[in-house]
Amino acid sequence: MSEHSFSILLSILSPFLTAAIPSIPPNYALAAAVYRLAHGAGYKAVGRRFGMDSPAACRAFYAVCKSVNDKLGNLFEFRSDMARIVAAFGWISLPNCCGVLGFGRFGIDSAMLGPNAALLVQALVDSEGRFLDVSAGWPSTMKPEAIFRQSKLYLGVEETRELLNGPAHELSDGNALPQYILGESCFPLLRWLLTPYVRSNVEDESFGVSEKAFNSAHSRAMGLVGTAFARVRARWQLLSREWKEECREFLPFVVVTGCLLNNFLMKCSEPQPDVNEECLEELPVFEGEMDASGERIRDALATHLSRVSLRR
Structure with a gap:
């Protein structure tokens, strides 16, 4: 995913992510979820890469999936x-x-x-x-x-x-x-x-x-x-x-x-x-x-x- 496409997606999903997981910056949550999707990485590896523990990486991933389903369904x-x-x-x-x-x-x-x-x-x-x-x-x-x-x-x-x-x-x-x-x-x-x-x-x-x-x-x-x-x-x-x-x-x-x-x-x-x-x-x-x-x-x-x- 290019930086331009990532920025567009972030602008669409940020309000939802901020409300759903306020402890994780939206750009980190989205980047972590995209990384897991793209590489099939486990939560531990994702957490290490993006400075969060495994439970936080899990929360970020499913919050992003939910926001994509809700906001991009059109x-x-x-x-x-x-x-x-x-x-x-x-x-x-x-x-x-x-x-x-x-x-x-x-x-x-x-x-x-x-x-x-x-x-x-x-x-x-x-x-x-x-x-x-x-x-x-x-x-x-x-x-x-x-x-x-x-x-x-x-x-x-x-x-x-x-x-x-x-x-x-x-x-x-x-x-x-x-x-x-x-x-x-x-x-x-x-x-x-x-x-x-x-x-x-x-x-x-x-x-x-x-x-x-x-x-x-x-x-x-x-x-x-x-x-x-x-x-x-x-x-x-x-x-x-x-x-x-x-x-x-x-x-x-x-x-x-x-x-x-x-x-x-x-x-x-x-x-x-x-x-x-x-x-x-x-x-x-x-x-x-x-x-x-x-x-x-x-x-x-x-x-x-x-x-x-x-x-x-």
Whole structure:
């Protein structure tokens, strides 16, 4: 983090930090928290570096995380910046797309959750890797569909109707595409959530041209989620390590902090970490009933994408 970005962040968080931990200067608290996030350092090492004891370093870290969640929450811009999001996806031949939805995995040492225990984080990202919506803290033993249907994103579309209610986009063949997002195959196919074509069994014939075009575009888009999580882990090494069971309840809070700071640093035009695309969590393919309107919309988009690919 550059000195300029640090100064901007400090000016935003200082009032909260002064009230929350008056015994620690806000600049020391923020510097200590950023250092712990970036290097994965323990509280003892952080305390030595910034002239405080371990309990004070712990208080500073969680005060900063809380202030980032409270004061920078507006940087999840799904509700407020839809025109920019849609326009940017349009440039990569995905008309009226409003984001890409997938899961990240953060390991924990937990006997309760069994081997390879983890917390899952459902994230929606834009075409540049900004986080638009994050739902963190779900145990890896939970089915992806159950996580999805309990998330604020799902409720905001299906129940309150506050999201994805913008104008449809008319394709050249006259079909209309409502606002939609792309999602992994572990999600149900819905009118607003388009998942890839999946063969029901290995004996099925190969996909047609339009299905292949859709799955190819879908796969590239899903890479945006993997890259976004890879950048968060690269920048904040604390999130790359396995967490202990006793710290499990705090991990979702810290993951959201890392995602918000990722967006903040993008807004400050900080250079992004050089990363390889992260492989997303391998999750079981959704086996429930497909939504008929979702199938029609996916087919229309697939036909459009096949025409676009032929013109290249």
